[in-house]
Amino acid sequence: MIKSLETAVLAGGCFWCMEAVFLRLKGVEKVESGYCGGSVKNPSYKEVCTGKTGHAESVRITFDPAVISYKQILRIFFTLHDPTSLNRQGNDVGSQYRSEIFYVNKKQKETAEQVIKEITQEKLWDKPIITVLEPLKEFYIAEAYHKDYYKKNPLNPYCFIVIRPKIAKLRKEYSDFLKKD
Secondary structure: OOOOOEEEEEEEOOHHHHHHHHOOEOOEEEEEEEEEOOOOOOOOHHHHHOOOOOOEEEEEEEEOOOOOOHHHHHHHHHHOOOOOOOOEEOOEEOHHHOEEEEEOOHHHHHHHHHHHHHHHHHOOOOOOOOOEEEEOOOEEEOOHHHOOHHHHOOOOHHHHHHHHHHHHHHHHHOHHHEOOO
């Protein structure tokens, strides 16, 4: 049986965090760190970090919608980063750390709008959600050393202090969605 895979492209702060979280979910086949939403072709990490390219650190998630839906991915996304904070996540500050959904089709855009409406009504966050919705134009894969960063560097202070608590929250709130270790 051939799987019919879909793609979600999300920006919610550091892509190391997003990759580490989404790789743990059932139905997620692949997570790639990269850059979206900017004006420079094939930007480097160093260029994106200046904030001058307009790109956001993003992840491209390839998933099986028969196992996990786009809506479920978005619900997890909105729980594990702060979508009310403009151009920052914790101590990561700059437009490259913004909250943004790069939708690949009209259905994804409508689903994202629906999830934002639901989360707003549920008062999951005290402040308004400012996540931007934008059609996906280009996704540039980040340099190879970013791949599996948390897995390769679990004791790195950033990984230990920032990523590890996100994974703990994922385990606590979404245990039914986790792959078996």
